[in-house]
Amino acid sequence: MPKSLLQINEKRNQKISNNKVLTTLKKGYWRFLKIRGHPNEIALGLALGLFVGMTPSMGFHTAIAVFLAALLKWNKISAAVGVWITNPLTAPVIYGVNYFIGAKLIGLEKVYLLSEAHGFTKIYKIMLKAPEIFWALTIGGIVLGLPLAVAGYYFSYSVVQKYQDDIKEKLVKSKEKLAQKKEMRIRKKQKKDADAIKIKITDKK
Numbered sequence: 001m002p003k004s005l006l007q008i009n010e011k012r013n014q015k016i017s018n019n020k021v022l023t024t025l026k027k028g029y030w031r032f033l034k035i036r037g038h039p040n041e042i043a044l045g046l047a048l049g050l051f052v053g054m055t056p057s058m059g060f061h062t063a064i065a066v067f068l069a070a071l072l073k074w075n076k077i078s079a080a081v082g083v084w085i086t087n088p089l090t091a092p093v094i095y096g097v098n099y100f101i102g103a104k105l106i107g108l109e110k111v112y113l114l115s116e117a118h119g120f121t122k123i124y125k126i127m128l129k130a131p132e133i134f135w136a137l138t139i140g141g142i143v144l145g146l147p148l149a150v151a152g153y154y155f156s157y158s159v160v161q162k163y164q165d166d167i168k169e170k171l172v173k174s175k176e177k178l179a180q181k182k183e184m185r186i187r188k189k190q191k192k193d194a195d196a197i198k199i200k201i202t203d204k205k
Contacts, residue, residue, distance in 0.1 A: 028081075032156075033163040037075045043157035045075030047149040049082020054145035056095065056137035058086055082152065095137055102140030108132055 035042055052065040061083035069079035086094050102108075 045078035047153035098140030102136030
């Protein structure tokens with residue numbers, strides 16, 4: 001196959017792949033908006049999930065976030081959603097940044113190249129060998145997790161509140177239309193009955 005055709009096919013496959021990712025993200029976004037609950041509780045749950053997701057407890061993120069959300073009476077579903085900020089694809093990057101920040105803050109002299117440890121299993125093995133890495137990841141996760149959780153709270157609160165307000169507004173308008181239609185039917189019936197009475201009176205005369 002000519003090189004130009006290969007490049008065209010590669011671009012086409014890349015475009016299809018990007019479209020699939022965007023479609024998945026859009027679906028996830030709309031499903032998040034449809035979570036039932038008060039916007040504040042949903043936003044708090046997501047913020048909690050984001051914060052827990054930044055800690056070096058991958059594999060237990062969901063359980064920890066859902067437990068804490070239940071304890072605090074925040075939304076458990078949004079908490080479970082939030083932890084997925086750290087997943088098998090993003091973990092090497094997030095943990096690498098967390099480690100770099102944490103290592104700088106605690107003055108860690110020996111630097112481990114977490115960016116070269118692809119996958120949670122390898123990172124976990126490194127953490128077992130060097131406990132100081134765990135503390136670097138934890139401190140880095142807290143430093144990044146707090147502002148991320150705050151930003152996540154305000155963003156999710158605003159979008160969920162707007163979505164729920166729009167739904168309520170649509171319901172109100174729908175009820176108003178139904179009420180108007182019902183009133184029109186009643187008026188038509190009343191007019192029809194009045195016309196029928198007039199016809200009877202005219203016939204008697």
